[in-house]
Each structure stands twice: as structure tokens, then as C-alpha cells.
Amino acid sequence: MGRIVLNNVTKSFGDVEVIPPLDLTIEDGEFTVFVGPSGCGKSTLLRMIAGLEDLTSGSIEIDGAVATNVPPAQRGLAMVFQSYALYPHMSVRKNIGFPLRMAKMGQAEIKQRVEIAAKSLNLMDYLDRKPADLSGGQRQRVAIGRAIVREPAAFLFDEPLSNLDAALRVGMRLEIGELHERLKTTMIYVTHDQVEAMTMANKIVVLRAGVIEQVGSPLELYHKPQNVFVAGFIGSPKMNIFSGSEAAKLGASTVGIRPEHLDVSMSGGRWKGRVGVAEHLGSDTFIHVSDTSLADTVTVRITGDIAVKHGDTIYLIPQSDQLHKFDPQGMRVAQ
């Protein structure tokens, strides 16, 4: 069981406060993703939960017990590091079995558990190799194996996929997702990649400068971003955000519209512009439109293919129910 509650936690390095007072509850079995730009404090927050960083103030509860001053070894949490942090002098078998050996488990049971974990991660052929002889993806799987053998109260992932190449990353993303489905254990996952956040999470925590900007399910964040920052951060390509007279005409200080919620016409529409670059992906076309009255460049996402080229005049038509309106403070205006 792994319900984790952060009460009013703060963290300062010297005079610099990286996490102002913060409250957060992570329910048992939830897959929570901390996402935000680099330097937003997401890794620090994860390390505070792990016990690798002390809290400056506040408290942490794991399973109802106060864990604020409990050393990391005794919190019952497992962590997967960005650098994998495998023990280079130990074989894969020893690496995976290490937490069990530290827990003084019997040899026979360690062997059995290591093999079950290795089998589920397709590592059976590599058990006697050293980490240096493994590929990046295999190392990542060993790190996950080392985390799952001990059946922790929760898994902590610190940007585990950022050292992998793009293709492998998609595969590992699915594997971690499946792992969560199978184990139903609480997982906290830190990433700066909003695609990872959107695809894996039950709950996304968007952080900026140590402050929680919004907590919600991926689709809540996508459909109802609470402020301009979340609106711009979640979604790919980025939401088009503009203010000024065009926003005022729509009755808001700032207005956002996602690229996929703009229709185009070559003959007429609400906003006129000129095609800059058109990216033809086959399934979609991304058109970067310049010289509009909205912003320097407006991105449009059209499903399928469309025959446009650089310099063409184009008209943009917003889907009016998909406009996001924000007040002068950048907060969402209810519609």
C-alpha cells in the first residue's frame, strides 16, 4: 500500500527557496507524473519523498506513518534513476538481488525472486553479465528489475527514459505503463517531457518554480488548463496563445487555441495569414502561419494531407467551443 501525503513541505538550498510550501496527496496505486520545465523543482520533490533530500519544513506521510525523518533505506520505496545507477561491479543477477540481500532474505528465495523479475523483463539471458556489457534499454530494465523485486510501497522514477533514444523510449514507456497495470503499485514519475506525462499518468502534477500550477488527469489538463502556463506546457504542438485586440474581441485578456482546433480555408475565414513552413507528416500536416493579427507564428494541425506551400495566403477559422480564455492574471475564465 502506498498512499503518500506531503503536508506543507518546503525546501531551501541556502537562501534560495526552491519549493515554497506545498501540499499534495498521491493516492494508493496511482500513477502520478511530476512534469515541468527544467529547474522547476520536480526532481527535488521526488528526492524529498525518497528521503535523499531533507525537508526544510513540513512533513511527509507514507501509508499514514510520518516518514519525514526516516532514512531512505527504511521508507520502503524503490527508485529508478536517470543514470540507471546500476552497481558496475555486480552482475545483473547480483544487481537485481541486491535489495533482497540487504533485507537479509535467504539465498534460495533471492534466486527465485530475481529470476521471476528477470523473466518478466526479458533479462534471463543476461543474468551473468555486468552492466557495462548491456545496452541502454537493457540497463534500464535491470534498474526496473532491481526496483520491483522488493515489492516496494511505491516506485519513484527520476526521468528514467531521457538517456534512451527515441524509439526505445516509446517502447519503455509502454513497458512501464504495463508494469503499472500489472502491479497496481503507486508510481511517481518525474519528466520534463509532456508526451510521457500525457501517455502514462493517471494524475499529472504540473510544476513551475516549485509551485504546483495544476493537478489533474491528462485530459483535464488538456481540455481545461487552469492558467496560461499549463495551457502552453501541455499539448504538442504547443497551444497558440495571443492577447491584445484580437483577444479583446473574443472577450478575454488572453486567448488560447490548440493547433488541432483551427480549421483552414484558402478562400475566407476569421483570420488571414501567410503560410511559412508546412510540415507534411502524412497522417497530419503542421502549418506554421505568419503575418496574422494574432501572434508572430500560429501553428495549425490538419488531419491528413493538404496542398499548401510557402507564401500561400490562408485563412484560419477557430472552433469556437475550443477557445481557452484567460483573465489579465493568466487564470482561466469560466465559460
Place this chain on the structure above:
Amino acid sequence: MPIVANASRFSKFGRPTLAWIVGILFFFPIFWMVLTSFKTDADAVKPEHLIFFKPTFDNYLNMTENYDYWRFAKNSVITAVMATVFTLVVGIPCAYAMAFNPSRATKDVLMWMLSTKMLPAAAVLYPMTFITKTAGLFDTHFLIILVLSLINMPIVIWMLFTYFKEIPKDIIEAGQMDGANTWGEITEILVPLAWGGIASTALLCFIFCWNEAYWTVRLTTTDAATLSKLIEGNRAPEGLFFGRLSAVSAAAVGPIVVLGWFCQKQLVQGLTFGAVK
């Protein structure tokens, strides 16, 4: 035109020549000592027997028969080994703490440790002699082991600190997350990973202990006297016993030269503080 490094004449011929000159310069005293140790005391000072002489083993035979060489050698081994072990037992946890859990004072502590090496030993000769005699520790193994340990502690901690710094912090933290306590982190992760560095450090520490003369000569008489003391005891102001003195010296440095020869790689690594990988 591509720019290609042009190997200068100096690096081609000058450098090896210079290296040979320096090498010979360093080796010559050892060669001379060994050569002299096979001469009689009379031959040792005669210019006509500089290179050509009738070799004799008398100096070595005399040494084992008359001066109890093996007792001194045993004391040297005991004190150097024990001091090295003790220094590492204290130094490893110390360097571990400073490398992975540094505080604001860590840098100052390291500098302070090093600064103790700048103090001339003679400055504390009187208090050291007084304290050890009062405490009844004079001429004991315990004292020599303690002194050798304390002398070498700063340099050992510095070296270990440098080696430990090269281990990614993530790996130590992974150990913590995996349930290892401090003892487990040190024995299961730190020591195996830094084994090469620890071995070089231990070797260097052992050599320093073995060669130490200032305190071993002054704080011992017979019971804990090391080979340094034996050499010292064979020094005669008249300079009449060069053959004998050379044999004693050769027998004292012999073991360490042989050890150094076999461990060249570790020693170079140790002396460069892990800069060369």
C-alpha cells in the same frame, strides 16, 4: 592546408635523453649503495677499488649475526602493516563522509588536515618525547603504529577523498534506496568500486610508514625499533664502516624496492591522485 602537429626534435630525442638522465640520477645512489655493500669497509673508501674489487658477503653475514636484522625487520613489518590498516579503517569512513555528505566545513577540514603536514616535525619533538615517556608508551609498537598512522592520515584521506569523488553519487544513493545502511554502502558498494584507488593508497601509505625515520629513530630504543633505527645505529661519524652501513641500508630498502617494482602501476596511479585512468 590541414594543420598537423609537428613533432619537434626535442620531443623525439631530447625528452627520452632527459628521462634517462633523470632516471640514472635517481637510481645511482641505490646502485652505489648495493655496490658498496659488497665491499669491505677498507675497500669502500679506496678510490682504486671504485668499480673493481673483490666482492664479499661479510657485511650481510655480520648483519644477521651481530645486529639482529630480523628483529628490526619484524618490527618494521608489524608497525607498517598495522599503521596502514588502522589508517585505512579510519580514513575510508572519513573520506566517504566528506565525499558524499559534504558540509560547509568539509573543504576547510581537508585544508586543515593538509596543513598539519606543513608543520616541521622537529617543532613537536619535545612535547612528543615528553608525552610518550610520561604515558609509558616510549619504545612500544602501539606508539609507533599510532604515530605512523597519524602522520599519514591526512594524505590517505586526501587520496581516498579524490578517488571516492569519482564514484557517481547516484550509485551510492541507489544503495540507500535499496536498503543498505552506511556499513552496507561502504562494504558492498564503495570499497569494491574504489578498490584500485584504495590499493594504491594503502601501498603508498605502507611505503611511507616503512621509510619513516624521524620518529621511529627518536621514539624507540630496542623493543619497537624498526629498520630505520638499525641504519641509524650503524652510522659512525668517522665514516669508517661504509661497507657495513651500505649492507644494512640495502637490506632495509630491499623489501620496499621489490614491492614497489611489482606494484608500479598502482603506485603511479596513487601518486597522480587518480588523474590518470
